[in-house]
Amino acid sequence: MRAVWMTSRGGPEVLRYGEIAPPLLEAGQVRVAVKAVALNHLDVWVRKGIASPKLPLPHILGCDIAGVVESVGAGVRGVAPGDAVVVSPGISCGRCERCLGGQDNLCPEYQILGEHRWGGYAELVVVPAANILPKPARLSWLEAASLPLTFLTAWQMVVDKLQVRPGEDVLVMAAGAGVSVAAIQIAKLHGARVIATASSDEKLAQAKALGADEGVNYSHPDWYKEVRRLTGGKGADAVVDHTGAQYWEGVIKATAWGGRISLVGASSGYEATTPLSHIFYRQLSIFGSTMASKSRLFPILQFVAEGKLQPVVGATLPLSQAAEGHRLLEERRVFGKVVLEV
Structure with a gap:
């Protein structure tokens, strides 16, 4: 698949665009064909090594993803190939007291997509089925990708x-x-x-x-x-x-x-x-404060569907220009989200 990955830690120049092996699909997971991925300051911090400095390389950034379900793993229900979806970026064990109490962002095993595991600067991404929600029909792919993390x-x-x-x-x-x-x-x-x-x-x-x-x-x-x-x-x-x-x-x-x-x-x-x-x-x-429970994305998407909340896209670039997107973000030249089209 085409993707952008980090080769080392440093400035935007460490981001490389090319072909890399796609992620494998396992039971309970969903593979999404990425349509758009929005940038966050977290991407910059990971790239610089401020966040998760011991992360194995190469690494694919990207927390905020909208796309189409490409395939589903064994045991997945309620999600089917062809579904237009938004990906919730917080991943937890789903079994501990915090998760079962609706505080999954306090799970001891909590991870953020694009920080602790490969994210959405790519044509394909794999996530647990619990992280898949339907995309509001009124939103474009760019707008939908601008929603989740922020x-x-x-x-x-x-x-x-x-x-x-x-x-x-x-x-x-x-x-x-x-x-x-x-x-x-x-x-x-x-x-x-x-x-x-x-x-x-x-x-x-x-x-x-x-x-x-x-x-x-x-x-x-x-x-x-x-x-x-x-x-x-x-x-x-x-x-x-x-x-x-x-x-x-x-x-x-x-x-x-x-x-x-x-x-x-x-x-x-x-x-x-x-x-x-x-x-x-x-x-x-x-x-x-860090992130929120996955459950909070449900009222957010409902308010978005009703037109009461609206993501703001400040700049759009192709995936191959992810490094330029990082520069826009760091120089604070954009009001709203910088989004990469895949």
Whole structure:
């Protein structure tokens, strides 16, 4: 099959395009002919060796996949060749207490497609049958591939961790990122007033077109003061953040007394300074978050089918230009998802 794989760890130049043996199909698995695969910052972190640095090479990246079922393994029911599907990227054992309790993303054996096992930068991918869901008919392949990882991640942050309520002020950092695009819409769906930050006025305008009520350019040193001004001096009741060390102190200062912060990444660095007096004196709550239970993809897809949530495709490239897609992602030149057509 045609595919893009990592030959070593480093810059985009380590990605190679060519022919490689297809994955074998086993019992309980489904093989999908990939139509589109969306890029995530996780792909970049794995490529650089920041995430899963001991991963065997060669390795195929790609968490977010939409395609057509090519074949099914023994024992698979409810899925048939020809089905148009979306692939849920979180893979777990399905047997432990966490999995059976609906917290499969806390499974001790939890893996993410494209990080811990071969992903979707290829013509074919093999996944457990439990990771297959029907593609909403109203979406293109590109839009469908833009859904799973970012919308699952944002759903857990906004709904499960922060428990956003109608009328609350929700701050969404780095509005152009895939997780933030999803978080803006999910927060609005739950009745919040959304304040989005971005590094350019163009991205802020796009965030407002998506539903954000206010925009703040966080390239200014005292950007958090503008958040407080927009909330009458109070600050944000809840914060969706993945920006990392560079903005962390500002995020804390932009949060209201008794406010909540959900943290899902650290794009600008992991080593952040935390003013502890703000945490205990102002009684802030900080929630770490990674992915979400596979079950959360069901309501997400239902809202997408109803037109209440919409993935945003920012750039499209052929599979052979995956390296250029990584450059677009790292340079933050795109609002929404970068998607590869296969």
